[in-house]
Amino acid sequence: TQLLEQSPQFLSIQEGENLTVYCNSSSVFSSLQWYRQEPGEGPVLLVTVVTGGEVKKLKRLTFQFGDARKDSSLHITAAQPGDTGLYLCAGAKNNDMRFGAGTRLTVKP
Amino acid sequence: DAGITQSPRHKVTETGTPVTLRCHQTENHRYMYWYRQDPGHGLRLIHYSYGVKDTDKGEVSDGYSVSRSKTEDFLLTLESATSSQTSVYFCAISPQKGINEKLFFGSGTQLSVL
Numbered sequence A: 001t002q003l004l005e006q007s008p009q010f011l012s013i014q015e016g017e018n019l020t021v022y023c024n025s026s027s028v029f030s031s032l033q034w035y036r037q038e039p040g041e042g043p044v045l046l047v048t049v050v051t052g053g054e055v056k057k058l059k060r061l062t063f064q065f066g067d068a069r070k071d072s073s074l075h076i077t078a079a080q081p082g083d084t085g086l087y088l089c090a091g092a093k094n095n096d097m098r099f100g101a102g103t104r105l106t107v108k109p
Numbered sequence B: 001d002a003g004i005t006q007s008p009r010h011k012v013t014e015t016g017t018p019v020t021l022r023c024h025q026t027e028n029h030r031y032m033y034w035y036r037q038d039p040g041h042g043l044r045l046i047h048y049s050y051g052v053k054d055t056d057k058g059e060v061s062d063g064y065s066v067s068r069s070k071t072e073d074f075l076l077t078l079e080s081a082t083s084s085q086t087s088v089y090f091c092a093i094s095p096q097k098g099i100n101e102k103l104f105f106g107s108g109t110q111l112s113v114l
Helices: none
Strands: A005-007 A010-014 A019-024 A031-037 A044-049 A055-058 A061-065 A071-076 A085-093 A096-099 A103-108 B004-007 B010-013 B019-025 B031-038 B042-051 B054-057 B064-070 B073-078 B087-094 B109-113
Touching (some): A005 A085, A019 A085, A044 A055, B019 B031, B019 B087, B019 B109, B031 B064, B031 B073, B042 B064, B042 B073, B054 B064
Parallel strands (some): A010 A103, B010 B109
Antiparallel strands (some): A005 A019, A019 A071, A031 A044, A031 A085, A061 A071, B004 B019, B019 B073, B031 B042, B031 B087, B042 B054, B087 B109
Protein backbone atom coordinates (compact mmCIF):
# COMPACT_ATOMS: atom_id res chain seq x y z
CA THR A 1 0.00 0.00 0.00
CA GLN A 2 1.34 3.40 -1.04
CA LEU A 3 1.66 6.05 1.65
CA LEU A 4 0.64 8.56 -1.02
CA GLU A 5 -2.15 7.64 -3.42
CA GLN A 6 -2.27 9.50 -6.71
CA SER A 7 -5.30 9.66 -8.95
CA PRO A 8 -6.03 9.13 -11.67
CA GLN A 9 -3.25 6.73 -12.66
CA PHE A 10 -3.64 7.62 -16.33
CA LEU A 11 -5.19 10.65 -17.99
CA SER A 12 -5.46 11.36 -21.70
CA ILE A 13 -6.92 14.67 -22.82
CA GLN A 14 -7.02 17.02 -25.81
CA GLU A 15 -4.92 20.15 -26.05
CA GLY A 16 -6.70 23.11 -24.47
CA GLU A 17 -8.59 21.14 -21.82
CA ASN A 18 -8.26 21.69 -18.10
CA LEU A 19 -7.41 18.92 -15.65
CA THR A 20 -6.80 18.20 -12.00
CA VAL A 21 -4.77 15.39 -10.49
CA TYR A 22 -4.75 14.42 -6.85
CA CYS A 23 -2.34 13.20 -4.21
CA ASN A 24 -3.95 11.82 -1.05
CA SER A 25 -2.75 10.31 2.20
CA SER A 26 -3.92 9.59 5.72
CA SER A 27 -0.59 10.93 7.01
CA VAL A 28 0.38 14.51 7.77
CA PHE A 29 3.41 15.84 5.91
CA SER A 30 5.70 18.71 6.80
CA SER A 31 5.95 19.57 3.11
CA LEU A 32 4.79 18.19 -0.19
CA GLN A 33 6.45 18.36 -3.57
CA TRP A 34 5.38 17.81 -7.16
CA TYR A 35 7.75 16.50 -9.82
CA ARG A 36 7.35 15.95 -13.56
CA GLN A 37 9.18 13.13 -15.29
CA GLU A 38 9.61 12.71 -19.03
CA PRO A 39 10.46 9.38 -20.68
CA GLY A 40 14.08 8.36 -20.23
CA GLU A 41 14.79 11.12 -17.74
CA GLY A 42 14.74 11.64 -14.00
CA PRO A 43 12.00 13.60 -12.21
CA VAL A 44 12.29 17.37 -12.12
CA LEU A 45 11.01 19.35 -9.14
CA LEU A 46 8.11 21.69 -9.98
CA VAL A 47 7.08 23.05 -6.60
CA THR A 48 7.24 22.62 -2.83
CA VAL A 49 4.29 23.51 -0.61
CA VAL A 50 4.74 23.80 3.12
CA THR A 51 1.77 25.53 4.76
CA GLY A 52 -1.70 23.97 5.03
CA GLY A 53 -4.02 25.64 2.51
CA GLU A 54 -1.10 27.05 0.53
CA VAL A 55 -1.63 27.71 -3.16
CA LYS A 56 1.24 28.17 -5.60
CA LYS A 57 1.06 28.99 -9.29
CA LEU A 58 3.61 28.16 -11.93
CA LYS A 59 2.35 29.60 -15.24
CA ARG A 60 -0.64 27.39 -16.14
CA LEU A 61 -0.09 25.02 -13.19
CA THR A 62 -1.77 25.60 -9.83
CA PHE A 63 -0.73 23.56 -6.80
CA GLN A 64 -2.69 23.39 -3.56
CA PHE A 65 -1.76 21.85 -0.23
CA GLY A 66 -4.71 20.63 1.84
CA ASP A 67 -5.58 22.45 5.04
CA ALA A 68 -4.65 19.40 7.11
CA ARG A 69 -1.42 18.85 5.12
CA LYS A 70 -2.51 15.34 4.12
CA ASP A 71 -3.33 15.92 0.47
CA SER A 72 -2.55 18.06 -2.53
CA SER A 73 -3.86 18.80 -5.99
CA LEU A 74 -2.34 19.96 -9.24
CA HIS A 75 -4.55 21.81 -11.71
CA ILE A 76 -3.43 22.51 -15.26
CA THR A 77 -5.26 25.12 -17.31
CA ALA A 78 -5.37 24.85 -21.10
CA ALA A 79 -3.11 21.80 -21.27
CA GLN A 80 -0.50 21.63 -24.01
CA PRO A 81 1.33 18.64 -25.53
CA GLY A 82 4.44 19.81 -23.69
CA ASP A 83 2.67 19.04 -20.41
CA THR A 84 2.76 15.34 -21.25
CA GLY A 85 4.63 13.34 -18.63
CA LEU A 86 4.48 11.48 -15.34
CA TYR A 87 3.50 13.70 -12.43
CA LEU A 88 4.75 12.53 -9.06
CA CYS A 89 3.93 13.85 -5.62
CA ALA A 90 6.31 13.37 -2.72
CA GLY A 91 5.71 14.02 0.96
CA ALA A 92 8.31 14.81 3.61
CA LYS A 93 7.65 13.11 6.94
CA ASN A 94 10.08 12.48 9.80
CA ASN A 95 13.04 13.43 7.63
CA ASP A 96 11.97 10.91 4.96
CA MET A 97 10.65 11.70 1.51
CA ARG A 98 8.01 9.28 0.18
CA PHE A 99 6.75 9.25 -3.39
CA GLY A 100 3.40 8.39 -4.89
CA ALA A 101 3.18 6.12 -7.94
CA GLY A 102 2.33 9.02 -10.22
CA THR A 103 -0.26 10.16 -12.75
CA ARG A 104 0.69 9.62 -16.37
CA LEU A 105 -0.70 12.51 -18.42
CA THR A 106 -0.96 12.53 -22.19
CA VAL A 107 -2.03 15.71 -23.95
CA LYS A 108 -2.99 15.13 -27.58
CA PRO A 109 -2.59 17.93 -30.13
CA ASP B 1 20.59 21.26 -14.84
CA ALA B 2 22.24 19.82 -11.75
CA GLY B 3 25.51 18.08 -12.57
CA ILE B 4 24.62 14.45 -11.96
CA THR B 5 25.96 11.63 -14.09
CA GLN B 6 24.86 8.04 -13.77
CA SER B 7 26.74 5.18 -15.36
CA PRO B 8 26.04 2.97 -17.09
CA ARG B 9 22.75 4.15 -18.61
CA HIS B 10 21.76 0.61 -19.54
CA LYS B 11 22.94 -2.76 -18.32
CA VAL B 12 21.89 -6.34 -18.90
CA THR B 13 23.27 -8.95 -16.55
CA GLU B 14 22.63 -12.48 -15.40
CA THR B 15 21.19 -13.69 -12.13
CA GLY B 16 23.86 -14.15 -9.49
CA THR B 17 26.40 -11.73 -10.90
CA PRO B 18 27.58 -8.63 -9.02
CA VAL B 19 26.62 -5.23 -10.43
CA THR B 20 27.82 -1.75 -9.49
CA LEU B 21 26.09 1.44 -10.53
CA ARG B 22 27.86 4.75 -10.23
CA CYS B 23 26.59 8.24 -9.48
CA HIS B 24 28.84 11.26 -9.86
CA GLN B 25 27.90 14.84 -8.90
CA THR B 26 29.62 18.15 -9.50
CA GLU B 27 27.37 20.20 -7.16
CA ASN B 28 29.13 19.39 -3.88
CA HIS B 29 25.76 18.53 -2.30
CA ARG B 30 25.91 16.75 1.05
CA TYR B 31 23.08 14.26 0.52
CA MET B 32 23.03 11.56 -2.12
CA TYR B 33 20.33 8.94 -2.68
CA TRP B 34 19.64 5.80 -4.66
CA TYR B 35 16.04 5.11 -5.69
CA ARG B 36 14.45 2.42 -7.78
CA GLN B 37 11.37 3.06 -9.91
CA ASP B 38 8.92 0.31 -10.76
CA PRO B 39 5.45 0.51 -12.33
CA GLY B 40 2.78 0.94 -9.68
CA HIS B 41 5.29 1.66 -6.93
CA GLY B 42 6.71 5.01 -7.83
CA LEU B 43 10.15 5.84 -6.50
CA ARG B 44 11.38 3.87 -3.50
CA LEU B 45 14.49 4.77 -1.53
CA ILE B 46 17.19 2.10 -1.39
CA HIS B 47 20.00 3.82 0.54
CA TYR B 48 21.15 7.35 1.12
CA SER B 49 24.30 9.12 2.25
CA TYR B 50 24.65 12.18 4.45
CA GLY B 51 28.40 12.53 4.04
CA VAL B 52 31.58 10.72 3.12
CA LYS B 53 31.41 7.20 4.56
CA ASP B 54 28.06 8.04 6.21
CA THR B 55 25.19 6.01 4.80
CA ASP B 56 21.84 4.68 5.95
CA LYS B 57 19.20 2.25 4.75
CA GLY B 58 16.04 3.24 2.98
CA GLU B 59 12.71 1.55 2.42
CA VAL B 60 13.97 -1.29 0.16
CA SER B 61 17.62 -1.87 1.10
CA ASP B 62 17.73 -5.69 1.16
CA GLY B 63 20.14 -7.05 -1.47
CA TYR B 64 21.87 -3.68 -1.97
CA SER B 65 24.95 -2.03 -0.50
CA VAL B 66 26.40 1.43 -1.03
CA SER B 67 29.66 3.26 -0.57
CA ARG B 68 30.67 6.90 -0.59
CA SER B 69 34.42 7.41 -0.39
CA LYS B 70 34.33 10.89 -1.91
CA THR B 71 31.74 13.68 -1.74
CA GLU B 72 31.12 13.46 -5.46
CA ASP B 73 30.70 9.70 -5.88
CA PHE B 74 28.01 7.33 -4.58
CA LEU B 75 28.12 3.68 -5.63
CA LEU B 76 25.27 1.18 -5.50
CA THR B 77 26.21 -2.50 -5.52
CA LEU B 78 24.02 -5.52 -6.07
CA GLU B 79 26.17 -8.29 -4.62
CA SER B 80 24.28 -11.07 -6.39
CA ALA B 81 21.68 -9.74 -8.80
CA THR B 82 18.20 -11.27 -8.87
CA SER B 83 15.39 -10.86 -11.40
CA SER B 84 13.39 -8.86 -8.83
CA GLN B 85 16.09 -6.20 -9.04
CA THR B 86 15.27 -5.49 -12.67
CA SER B 87 14.28 -1.84 -12.48
CA VAL B 88 15.21 1.71 -13.34
CA TYR B 89 17.64 3.12 -10.79
CA PHE B 90 17.90 6.83 -10.10
CA CYS B 91 20.51 8.72 -8.20
CA ALA B 92 19.49 11.98 -6.56
CA ILE B 93 21.29 14.72 -4.70
CA SER B 94 20.14 17.38 -2.27
CA PRO B 95 21.87 20.23 -0.43
CA GLN B 96 19.71 19.67 2.66
CA LYS B 97 17.22 17.26 4.16
CA GLY B 98 13.79 17.63 5.70
CA ILE B 99 11.23 20.33 5.01
CA ASN B 100 13.47 22.22 2.57
CA GLU B 101 14.75 19.12 0.82
CA LYS B 102 15.03 19.52 -2.95
CA LEU B 103 15.95 16.46 -4.91
CA PHE B 104 17.84 16.70 -8.19
CA PHE B 105 17.80 13.46 -10.14
CA GLY B 106 20.13 11.87 -12.64
CA SER B 107 18.84 10.39 -15.89
CA GLY B 108 18.63 6.85 -14.55
CA THR B 109 20.10 3.42 -15.22
CA GLN B 110 17.92 0.75 -16.79
CA LEU B 111 19.02 -2.57 -15.29
CA SER B 112 17.77 -5.89 -16.60
CA VAL B 113 18.61 -9.08 -14.69
CA LEU B 114 17.99 -12.19 -16.78
